[in-house]
Amino acid sequence: MKKLSPESRRHRRLVLKVAAAAGIAQVGAPFVIKARGEVPIRFGLDDPLTGTYAELGKNEQMGCEYAIDQLNAHGGILGRPVQLIVEDSTSADTGAAVQKARKLIARDKVDFLLGNVNSAMALAIGQVSNEMKTLHIVTGGHTDAVTGTDCHWNVFRVCNTTRMETNSVSKVLFDRYGKKWFFITPDYAFGHTLQTGFEASLKKFGGTEAGAALAPLGTTDYSSYLIKAQAANPDVILFLTAGQDAVNSLKQAVQFGLEKRFHIAGAQQELEVLEGLPPDARIGTWVFEWYWDQPNVAHVPDFVSGIQKKAGRVPTARHWFGYVAVNSIALVANQEKTLDAVKLARALEGFKLPPEVGLMPDAPFYRAGNHQLMPDLYVGHAVSHGSKPDDLFHVDRLVKGIDAALPVEQTGCHIKWA
Template sequence: MRILNKLLFAVSCTALASSAYAQQASDGVVKIGILNDQSGVYADFGGKSSVEAARMAVQDHGGKVLGVPVEIVSADHQNKPDVAASIARQWYDTEKVDAIMELTTSSVALAVQGLSKDKKKITMTTGAATTDLTGKQCSPYGFHWAYDTHALAVGTGGALVENGGNKWFFLTADYAFGYSLEDQTSKFVKSKGGQVVGAVRHPLAATDYSSFLLQAQSSGANVIGMANAGLDTANAIKQAAEFGITQGGTRLAALLFTLAEVKGLGLKAAQGLTLTEGWYWDQSDENRAFAKKFMDKTGRMPNMIHMGTYSAVTQYLKAVEKAGSDATEPVAKLLHEMPVQDVFAKNGKVLPNGRMVYDMYLFQVKKPEESKSDWDMYKQLAKIPGDSAYMKAADSGCQVTQ
């Protein structure tokens, strides 16, 4: 009887310990929301492929954390901050979502990060670019993961000025992201000895860029900086080609353009463009192996937004595991402290303002005759060390300290 009692006591203790461990994850599940544009101008930029990247990260982590399942939920914010904030509020209050990621479109990301700050929830932005996310509107629970306007300005802007592209005219999307990208690139162009001769703003998802391009052409600029993204950039490049602008010697700088948009545009129209990304599938055996898995699931190669989302989910789950809890405060603390080492970022680090710093790359789009396969589109021109690409926390305007 004494032996039986000891066995029953041991089993009881084990069950209690297991139950207590699982309860460290609230609600018996860790839930991550991917909120982005799935049907509009940025659908190829991130979209449903980012959702798949998040699911791959969960699968690669084993599908569970702290003994409970990890669930990915997703929604289309339609590039509207009010819609995004409404979805985020419902996710937090009703569906018990623990963190929200991706957040394409800067105005959306700022709105959701602001709401999340009030509710003490973690956001990890991979799709939006404005440095305000880690600047004047930073949050102790907000992280900016894949790229930002400063890194794009240092990469693409710097390269063109140093190669004779010293007179810039900006074609700018008329919202927070466009303003930030124009401002950051303008400062960098001027710091390198270049000048800005003009700028014009266009609405999101415009269909006709002819008047804007003609203004740029008549300005005397030798570089037209596309301070926009997605289909806006692609359509402007197509119309520039129709007008013969590049044949006249004017260069097009795609300040935010990724592999997804180059593929959609085609090498014939995109050839010669310079752009900055944080990841390319053909850079290493590790990248090629991951890209093949991604291709098998989505039918496309990943860009830095998809990979950034994979990395953000992966790092979040690592932080939850290490914290022994999905509570916001300890997880956010670890996200600031833990190095980032995965297929996306090597030797990455998170600054006190939430900016993840890692190396960026300057690429040029290949000519059709240079491409050896369907997705063989880039040649690497330069590696931009993370400490050069990203703004120092002390210079960001962020008042948050950890």
């Protein structure tokens, strides 16, 4: 055999090392592919992407996506990647929302369900998720029954109840602006329970209901309702509308000059609505469920910066709802080392959100008796222009959710476990 030179021997050793490395890569590759191809943990979002509540639904989706981006960057849930599957529930077709919920659970095999902005849809898809034993977090449907008379073991809610919102602001309105109130109310579950909450406050304080006008969801012309409100001559006109309905009703109220004669107010208000209004229509006393400008609250600047990079705007309460919903499930799943719906639901009872998820002065927690999140509520007034861009609300006081909520025994909730 021909004797190799030292240089040839070095070259041969290099070739053998490369070949060995290639062999290892061929053996190792299937394991890498298998890890990357791990079946993802799926969240299904059933929310409005069209119609009156489209912007609110899209911002909840963005909050979910931001949470999932962060989870996947840090190992996912139980070491598996996380995926979001989104369906447009529409803003007003409850039948469509129910069909989408069934599709997400039965065909898309989602592990968890999220949604809806529309209260009637939140109730309806809560029945579906309960029937199909799927853990479900309601992101933005506020009607009391979700965590009250229609509560389920598998359903939790991030946003406030309507009674929490009315209780947090009613006394301020009564003491400062008068005891005679008129309601402009969207004619479905959300509006009905908001009005009921305010009526309960009026009765408690000894006030008077001057009247009410029920407006269908998606109303564009509010003139007949505004004329009726004006004729009633109240101290306060309460606008219980939301989404694009709130933009239309408040804009037209200012065109009628009602703000010059009556105090304009309501319960739930949103940054999306204030941004959609001309500056002279950014008026009134309201409740925000989360606000982006919170000096000295840890982790809020990081969340604001993250959403700005992803969405090109400051976050709203709707971004926060989506972010909290995904993280609530992820946190308890990683804590309990399971995806079992019953075990996770039990773990969520009393669960307190960490500061980087809660993003408010007092740590929000899920109340065990009815699965309702207990956050802070931000009571204040709208401003035409703030000291910073997008700063269109001045927080006058914070109210703890547990102080605004009805006691569990008064909600009508009686949870029956699977």
